[in-house]
Amino acid sequence: MLEILFIxxxxxxLGFEIITKVPPTLHTPLMSGSNAISGVTLVxxxxxxxxxxxxxxxxxxxxxxxxxxxxxxxxxxVTDRMLEKFKKKD
Amino acid sequence: MNSDLQILAYLVASxxxxxxxxxxxxxxxxxxxxxxSALGMLIAVVATIAVTESLSWPVLIAGMLVGGxxxxxxxxxxxxTAMPELVAAFNGFGGGASAFVALTEIGGSxxxxxxxxxxxYSIAVVASILIGTLTLTGSGIAYLKLRGSKMVHPLKGSAxxxxxxxxVLVTLACGFWLANSTGASAVIAAVLLVTGAAAAGFFLVxxxxxxxxxxxxxxxxxxxxxxxxxxxxxxxxxxxVVAGALVGASGLILTRIMCKAMNRSLTNVLIGGIGxxxxxxxxxxxxxxxxxxxxxxxxxxxxxxxxxxxxGYGLAVAQAQHLVRELGEKLEKRGVKVxxxxxxxxxxxxxxxxxxxxxxDVPYDxxxxxxxxxxxxxxxxxxxxIGANDVVNPVANTDPTSPIAGMPVLEVWNARTVIVVKRxxxxxxxGIKNPLFEAENAVMFFADAKxxxxxxxxxxx
Numbered sequence: 287m288l289e290i291l292f293i294x295x296x297x298x299x300l301g302f303e304i305i306t307k308v309p310p311t312l313h314t315p316l317m318s319g320s321n322a323i324s325g326v327t328l329v330x331x332x333x334x335x336x337x338x339x340x341x342x343x344x345x346x347x348x349x350x351x352x353x354x355x356x357x358x359x360x361x362x363x364v365t366d367r368m369l370e371k372f373k374k375k376d
Numbered sequence: 377m378n379s380d381l382q383i384l385a386y387l388v389a390s391x392x393x394x395x396x397x398x399x400x401x402x403x404x405x406x407x408x409x410x411x412x413s414a415l416g417m418l419i420a421v422v423a424t425i426a427v428t429e430s431l432s433w434p435v436l437i438a439g440m441l442v443g444g445x446x447x448x449x450x451x452x453x454x455x456x457t458a459m460p461e462l463v464a465a466f467n468g469f470g471g472g473a474s475a476f477v478a479l480t481e482i483g484g485s486x487x488x489x490x491x492x493x494x495x496x497y498s499i500a501v502v503a504s505i506l507i508g509t510l511t512l513t514g515s516g517i518a519y520l521k522l523r524g525s526k527m528v529h530p531l532k533g534s535a536x537x538x539x540x541x542x543x544v545l546v547t548l549a550c551g552f553w554l555a556n557s558t559g560a561s562a563v564i565a566a567v568l569l570v571t572g573a574a575a576a577g578f579f580l581v582x583x584x585x586x587x588x589x590x591x592x593x594x595x596x597x598x599x600x601x602x603x604x605x606x607x608x609x610x611x612x613x614x615x616x617v618v619a620g621a622l623v624g625a626s627g628l629i630l631t632r633i634m635c636k637a638m639n640r641s642l643t644n645v646l647i648g649g650i651g652x653x654x655x656x657x658x659x660x661x662x663x664x665x666x667x668x669x670x671x672x673x674x675x676x677x678x679x680x681x682x683x684x685x686x687x688g689y690g691l692a693v694a695q696a697q698h699l700v701r702e703l704g705e706k707l708e709k710r711g712v713k714v715x716x717x718x719x720x721x722x723x724x725x726x727x728x729x730x731x732x733x734x735x736x737d738v739p740y741d742x743x744x745x746x747x748x749x750x751x752x753x754x755x756x757x758x759x760x761x762i763g764a765n766d767v768v769n770p771v772a773n774t775d776p777t778s779p780i781a782g783m784p785v786l787e788v789w790n791a792r793t794v795i796v797v798k799r800x801x802x803x804x805x806x807g808i809k810n811p812l813f814e815a816e817n818a819v820m821f822f823a824d825a826k827x828x829x830x831x832x833x834x835x836x837x
Binding site (some may be wrong): 336338 | 740789
């Protein structure tokens, strides 16, 4: 557990450092794109789907996988669709 | 339980996420950044499926098909005007998923009863359920508010703060109980915790005004990252911890940047009330409003050498972005200097207008941010405000008691003439009167942005 805490603290600090100045244009895409990354919980859902026993945990795992996949697939696609519009005019 | 291969894959994915987020903060690299993040996600999921020994294929396939289809269809079908609420919805799903993963831990054989991994494990389970559920319902309210629903908190003032604080404390108590309970009582505690967290998300977001929803969505995005991180602690999964922490921290920074754009503190936003609590006395009638016609607007354009368009949510709702571009191009051909002034919170999400105008192929170098253009209004012949209201309200500068006091606004009234294209005199999101509409140099063109612009363009031809 302490090893994980170690990673967590460093990752939080890295997260604070990555973003310093963002033009307002990119606020929405950045929010949407990082939101897609938070769908990483899909990895957890995949593991949970295999570890539980019984009907109830199957249902819970199904909901978790479906929600996380919606977040991941939808999040990345919608961000891409927004950013596609930011082409410079030649 | 983590094999070396898995750890390596997770490392690659984490690096992808860091590079991805970094690149998303520059226009030039943003799109590739998003794709790099997506690649990282793909690697992580494939590696997890490859190395996890007991996979429940039916659940996995069914869940991924349903979620994948929903995500793909929604993201492609939803019109650009509805993107803000879509992001809010996706965010809720992410938080919800984390909570459900943690719940399977309680339902599964490795119940808290065993207390195998000790206190820190219990705390992680509770945190994951609490933050995840709160994100789910909070995002749900944000979604509805962004769609224009005018829900308000049943309580006002200190009664509301008292109620919300009690709710949070009771929910935390349920969490404490869950962390210390065994067997059947753990299930009851979990149900209570979910109910409390759901109610907390609901009631905490409820009093916050619609105009502040972008900040709320950004904060909830940060929460969904933390929920993922907590789930990572539960499962002992490094990737979840790292990715969740990255999103949690960067989301918080973005939230602060957005608050700064509105010149408000985060606390001020979260305490809420703006737009919903605004006194009805503020909506008093207007006097001396001058109405104009398409023909007259066309004549004003004929006489102008420099024009600035100020788009707002009304432009988005009417889908009039292509017509603005058409009008702008026509004016440019006549040698008129055409620019667009973008307020950081115009629309329902920061950057909303940029996305919309970019979709209509408005040249990027014609878009100007508030700081860049505010001093130029004085030397401008004609400003056309299209479906914007609060972001051009002079009250923000003059009345310190106004709900939007201190918010930087576009000082359009300094231009020689201001045309306001708006359907009616109804107040904007903040629910307050706009003295600009009564100004000496302002004329109102009452029309839906699309129809109005169409008429103006045909008059100009």
